[in-house]
Structure formats: C-alpha cells, structure tokens
Amino acid sequence: MSTFPSGVAVVTSQDQQGALRGSTCTSLCSVSLRPPILLVSLHLRSGTLATIRRAGSFAVNFLHSRGRYAAELFSTAVADRFRRIEWERTPNLSQPWLVRDAHATAECRLTETVEVADHGVVFGVVREVLTVRGAPAPLLYGQREYRRWPEALTAEG
C-alpha cells in the first residue's frame, strides 16, 4: 500500500467524559453520497477508536501541506497531543477541529464499526464540512514519505 499515495487526515474525537484522542490516518475513503458516508480504518488498540465508540461522533481533519507537524504529532505515542496544537470544537458535534492544520474538516456521526482482523472499520455519516478558504494544498503521503501536491501533468505526462 505504500505505493498507493493518499491524502493525510487526523481523526479526532472527544467523549462525554472529556477524553480527547486523535490519530493520523490514511486508511480513509468515501463510501456513499446520499447520505454522505465515509470510513476510516483504525487499529483495535487505537485509543482514538475507543473514544469514537464511546463518543458516537468524530471529526476527520484533512491536512494541508503546512499540517505535517500535526501528522507527525498524531502518529506518535505523545500523551498530551492536544496541548501541543491549536484546536477548537466543531460547531455542530463539538468534536476537535484542527483549525490551523486542516484545509477541510468533516464532522461525522458514527453509524457502525465493523471489526476486520486487527482493525475496526468506522463508518460515519458526514453532518457538516468546514472548509478553510485559501488554505494550502493537501498534504500527501506515499512511499513512506510526506509530499506536496504536485503540478498537474501535461498531456505528454
């Protein structure tokens, strides 16, 4: 899969007890249009997965190219990740919104979780999409490296 480049997101969630968790995630895809449903696949040991299950909602923060620090922070074992980054609550579902690092954020209500081997596949119906006008281009990840959005190909390739 390292040869299949993708965008990079940080999936965040806060439960009713106030526990805040977030994980960098590239196993993310669009599932349906009506209603808009997406999925993220998280390891069964992921603290973020446990929090999403308790909270019943989560946010998908689609990172831009200046969000690399967030991608690195949310993929490490650092405990107080949310103290090291700017965040706010999303307007409708009050989920953690990485305002400085995401070019768009989808607020999602959990519909179901399906366990497949060592991962939990989380399905969420998108309630609102927040976009940042004029944000840098999306951050990419492929061949085990972060990359910038490339120039468009010419007809000759």
Ligand SMILES: Cc1cc2nc3c(=O)[nH]c(=O)nc-3n(C[C@H](O)[C@H](O)[C@H](O)COP(=O)(O)O)c2cc1C
């Ligand atoms: C670029 C990148 C993409 C990642 N994608 C995923 C993913 O899709 N699913 C997953 O479970 N972990 C993924 N990880 C690993 C998690 O971000 C990492 O294990 C994180 O510490 C989990 O945090 P948590 O246990 O607090 O949820 C990825 C890491 C990197 C660097």
